[in-house]
Amino acid sequence: MTLQDIKQRFGIMGNNPLLERAIDVARQVAPTDLNVLINGESGTGKEVFPQIIHQNSSRKHGQYIAVNCGAIPEGTIDSELFGHEKGSFTGAHEARKGYFEVADGGTIFLDEVGELPLTTQARLLRVLETGEYIRVGSSKVQKTNVRVVAATNINFNVAIEKGKFREDLYYRLNTVPINLPPLRERKDDIYLLFRKFASDFATKYRMPAVKLTPDAEHALVNYYWPGNIRQLKNITEQISIIEKEREINLESILQYLPNYHTNTLPAITNSSFANSTNSADMSERDLLYKVLFDMKKDLNDLKKVVHDIVQVGGSALGNLPSDDLQTIDRLYHNESNFPVVTGNNDVKIHNPIIVKETNGFNQPIVVEESLSLQDKEIDMIKKALKKHKGKRKYASQELGISERTLYRKINEYNIEE
Secondary structure, three states, rough: HHHHHHHHHOOOOOOOOOHHHHHHHHHHOOOOOOOEEOOOOOOOOOOHHHHHHHHHHOOOOOOOEEEEEEHHOOHHHHHHOEEEEEOOOOOOOEEEHHHHOOOOOEEEEEEEEHHHHHHHHHHHHHHHHOOEEEEEEEOOEEEEEEEEEEEEEHHHHHHHHHOOOOOHHHHOOOOOOEEEHHHHHOOHHHHHHHHHHHHHHHHHHOOOOEEOHHHHHHHHHHHOOHHHHHHHHHHHHHHHHHOOOOOOOOHHHOOOOOHHHOOOOOOOOOOHHHHHOOOHHHHHHHHHHHHHHHHHHHHHHHHHHHHHHHHOOOOOOHHHOHHHHHHHHHHHOOOOOOOEOOOOOOOEEEOOOOEEOOOOOEEEEEEOOOOOOHHHHHHHHHHHHHHHOOOOHHHHHOOOOOOOHHHHHHHHOOOOO
């Protein structure tokens, strides 16, 4: 099958080179029996690629089973995957085949494979190495001929370092990696996908398709899309149903883009630094950018105040609005730092010149002391936890990072909740 044939058959839209590269790798690896690991953020469409691999392989007439490893309780995951014997545990009233037995000669897709317990990882490793497994409650070794395609959105390096994922299993699964780009790196595809979803929902709900004004389209394309394609589809459906006007302007669409002004952050896509990072690193970078851009607002306020002082002269402080005076006082006493991005993408932090009234004269004071980004990060995490009364789910949403990343940061910095 050609690239276009695969796109048409599996409903894939977009012409992004990274996306087409992922499809091409899936097409080339399909005729083999190599294990495949699909990496990508949540909502990028990882579930389509195992089907591409299965349907283009010699196993296409065999069983295809998709298993969400994160949705199965730890106590029953072994039974689901490998089966169990009658009476092997409470409630096991009869013997049951597991997915690896049912899918013999076919393909198993293990979604969110990073969520597997360590004991199950050991069983899975044995299947990948020898094709052998044992049912729960049995001592009889059974054989299976199954191809495994796995997917994850976790940082395996961190999971392996913390002992939450077996390194030997990772290398077994990662025989051929397929990396899916997040939607924010597919800007040219965003409006194309929106129009496709809008057309589909117009047909489904028997109404005219919604359209965007140029400024609304610009906002849509430049949104950060933390939920990727899944989020875009959901928002398009909401707009199609709720909005009475079929032409959506900027004001209307911003109501459907959560945290638009804090989430439209730079996405580094062309540097080697960006190419070497994974999804968990991106989450930390998101938090860093959020810190920097919150600080940028203070810098803009300060620039305006200093400009007024320079223009008006020594008596300017007495004539400034109270808000500006509060800004000066806050910036001075908090010794706020502001980011400077150099040409090689390095971020340096230094303090601006703060104007403070002394003996009736305005003297510029250069604050040399700098604060680390780590301190700022800790401070923001503490504020978010305090604001939401220790509820990590809402604190992580406020910070723009995953709950898992927040949990790791709390442990890393020994933050008391």
